[in-house]
Amino acid sequence: MSRPQDARYSESHEWATLDGDVLTLGVTDFAIEHLGDIVFVDLPDVGSDLGPGDTACEIESVKAVGEVYAPVTGTIEAVNEGLADDPSPLVADPFGAGWLMKIKASDTSGFESLMDLAAYEKHLETADPG
Amino acid sequence: MAELRTTPLTDWHSARGARMVPFAGFSMPVQYGSALEEVGIVRNEAALFDLCHMGRLVLTGPERIAAADHVLSQNVANKIPEGAIRYALICTPEGTVIDDVLVYKEPDKLHIVINAGGRDADPAWFLEHTANFDCTVEDVSDAQTMIALQGPKAKEILPAVCDVDLSALKYYRFMPAKVLGSIETLVSRTGYTGEDGFELFFGPDEAVRVWEALVAAGGKPCGLGARDVCRTEAGMPLYGHEMNREITGLEAGLDFGIDLSKDFIGAAALRAQRDAGVPRRLVGLAVEGRRVPREGCRILTGDEDVGFVTSGTFSPTLDRPIAMALVRSEFVADGAPLEADVRGKRVKVKVEGMPFYSRKRKKKPVKGSEGNVDA
Known part of the structure; x- marks a missing residue:
């Protein structure tokens, strides 16, 4: 799976892109692979407010739950509602159709401090495979 | 962290x-x-599991049964026929649980399967508490391979490698057999999946050969x-989840493995709990x-x-979340409405009889749509 060059990445395996002040958030193929079989995505309510490091949503697999953290302060502008019924795009296309949410950021500094692709792939080499 | 222990099959798993x-x-x-x-393989085909990490103890000597009856909650003398297997607990004097085990009664010995987590504590406990009996406790964990074959097709696959007479091997029974013509094996019709299946015990040098033969036969x-x-x-x-050293066997609903008509370590405390009401x-x-x-996750009713x-x-089999919980007795009536605090959010739950899944009745219909509780 090729990871997009224009996205930024977090140590906890979220990816984000920024268009103006709207941040699109998802999780990487690495996160999906290590969660295992995904059975449910618990998306946040549109209009809710988040701060950096807040749990933005939860991804449930058979044996584990993965938390997705918001990298910026802002308000949920949209969520990928289809995932609530069918989480398979998360597995098939985590950087495209498997996007999780769009956050209208009031402060984008959290985005700027994320890793670029090269730094993230270096991070993966040392990441805990568990 | 100490170096992890391996089984005779660890390299095989890693290589694949x-x-x-x-x-x-x-x-x-x-x-x-x-x-x-x-999970689908277990429910519809036949799954192979490496269980070498689990422990095995062997009790021999003229007072082995009395010794086992002193340590174990099951009535070893009177309720386990030769060739049969029964569930039992090792309890503290307070009635809480040190481990749960399966007892295999052979003519001249008891074969006891313990949890991986009990491999240090259980042999020590047995040795300490059977010192006054004429019996020997031997830890054979590293001298045996333990493999499980589980699923509806297990009974079709096992005969390809094993000469056991399946028509004579009933549920929770065991018998000696030969695998691949010559490997002395103890075969039991047991498992931990809710499906028909078998567990095999034999020498560690043959682990890979037997495992690969079972794979070739369809496991x-x-x-x-x-x-x-x-x-x-x-x-x-x-063990470690539904029961532990802070939960008694009665609280965990394991009455079928507890005989309070006999004496054993923890019996007095359990009788007192039964008489006072299990909390x-x-x-x-x-x-x-x-x-x-x-x-x-906490279970709540209102703010309580x-x-x-x-x-x-x-x-995956029922396509819905399931959970077990230890709940105060006054709130456990079937269908009782409760809530679970799931990572900060309240989720409605209802007490449901177990098992959730039974191979005899397959999927259990649940009131409400899509298998969820009706709110």
């Missing part, structure tokens, strides 16, 4: 891409591919993740929605904390 995780001090396969698919290697999901679907308790009960929970109440989840998983 199994995801290995630390479990009770061993490096064990949690899944080969998809845990979801592996599919699966990880301990699927086994844990299957045992939860089948409502089977797991908490292990129950199954039906869950509204698809969020999974996992171990440790009435218990906690001991195991929770998504059930």
